[in-house]
Amino acid sequence: DIVMTQTPLSLSVTPGQPASISCKSSQSLLHSEGKTYLYWYLQKPGQPPQLLIYEVSNRFFGVPDRFSGSGSGTDFTLKISRVEAEDVGVYYCMQSTQLPKTFGQGTKLEIK
Amino acid sequence: QVQLQQWGAGLLKPSETLSLTCTIYGGSFSGYYWNWIRQPPGKGLEWIGKINHSGSTNYNPSLKSRVTISVDTSKNQFSLKLSSLTAADTAVYYCARGVGDPWGQGTLVTVSS
Numbered sequence: 001d002i003v004m005t006q007t008p009l010s011l012s013v014t015p016g017q018p019a020s021i022s023c024k025s026s027q028s029l030l031h032s033e034g035k036t037y038l039y040w041y042l043q044k045p046g047q048p049p050q051l052l053i054y055e056v057s058n059r060f061f062g063v064p065d066r067f068s069g070s071g072s073g074t075d076f077t078l079k080i081s082r083v084e085a086e087d088v089g090v091y092y093c094m095q096s097t098q099l100p101k102t103f104g105q106g107t108k109l110e111i112k
Numbered sequence: 113q114v115q116l117q118q119w120g121a122g123l124l125k126p127s128e129t130l131s132l133t134c135t136i137y138g139g140s141f142s143g144y145y146w147n148w149i150r151q152p153p154g155k156g157l158e159w160i161g162k163i164n165h166s167g168s169t170n171y172n173p174s175l176k177s178r179v180t181i182s183v184d185t186s187k188n189q190f191s192l193k194l195s196s197l198t199a200a201d202t203a204v205y206y207c208a209r210g211v212g213d214p215w216g217q218g219t220l221v222t223v224s225s
Contacts, residue, residue: 001173039211048206048215049157060213092157096211100172101147101159 002027002095006104014112019080021107023093028073030097037096040069040078043106044089052091053078085111114139118207118216124223130194134207134216141165141185144210148181148192150203151218158203163190197223 003026013019029036038056041049051060053069056076066081080087088111093104120132134146141164148160161171163181171179180193194201202223207216 037211041212048208048218049212050215051212054211094157094211099170100174103157103159106156 001100002029002098002102004093004095004102004104006091006093006107008107009105010108010110012110012112013080013083015085016082019083019087019109021078021091021093023071023076023078023104025074025076025095027098029076029095030073036072038069038071038076039094039096040067041092041094042087042089043092049092083109083111087111114209114214116207116209116214116216118205118219120205120219120221122220122222124197124221125225126198126223128197128223130192130197130201130205130221132192132205132207132219132221133189134191136188136190136209139209141183141188141190146183146190147208147210149206149208150201151206152200152203160192160194160205199223 005024007022029038036056040053042052043049052063052067057069068079070077090106090108092106115137116134118134145162145164147162149157151157159172161179161181163169163183167183169181178195183190204218204220206218
């Protein structure tokens with residue numbers, strides 16, 4: 001299985017400040033068909049996860065443009081340009097390049 | 113807008129079989145894989161398996177011997193069965209379309225004697 005490692009595991013950010021979460025995979029996520037199947041989710045308390053970013057850098061419908069994803073190969077990053085109170089929750093990366101799909105451990109974002 | 117509604121028993125005993133069903137509203141089966149994912153209380157996410165409209169499945173090898181995912185396209189439903197339950201199977205179970213849009217509301221399944 002591909003192991004997904006997120007850092008940091010927790011983050012406390014002042015509103016309006018940026019935040020960054022790293023996700024590293026134990027193998028390259030570049031698929032033989034040329035795409036990289038790396039996704040980012042936010043799970044707010046008491047809710048199922050919601051898709052933020054698909055295929056490394058594409059914002060899902062309705063996701064604010066303060067969220068951005070980047071990376072390639074085994075190293076990926078989710079950035080929030082200006083954190084807002086509604087961004088609190090746990091962020092997960094997930095790969096589906098190789099089955100079984102695997103998730104990072106999660107990064108808990110809190111507001112200072 | 114597609115919505116997923118899931119249901120099933122929430123309290124089971126060790127050795128019993130978990131059975132959950134997810135109904136798709138506002139959309140069809142075709143063109144997507146339909147997933148089951150679980151989350152133990154206070155922990156991270158684990159992918160269980162997926163199925164498409166024709167019944168083709170993939171399972172997580174860690175659970176493969178105990179998992180069956182099936183589909184009933186006439187009812188726009190897909191289902192999860194997990195056998196030989198132990199306390200380690202206690203989790204919130206989610207259904208989800210594709211890579212996660214949308215998700216079901218989640219069902220807490222507790223395994224306890």
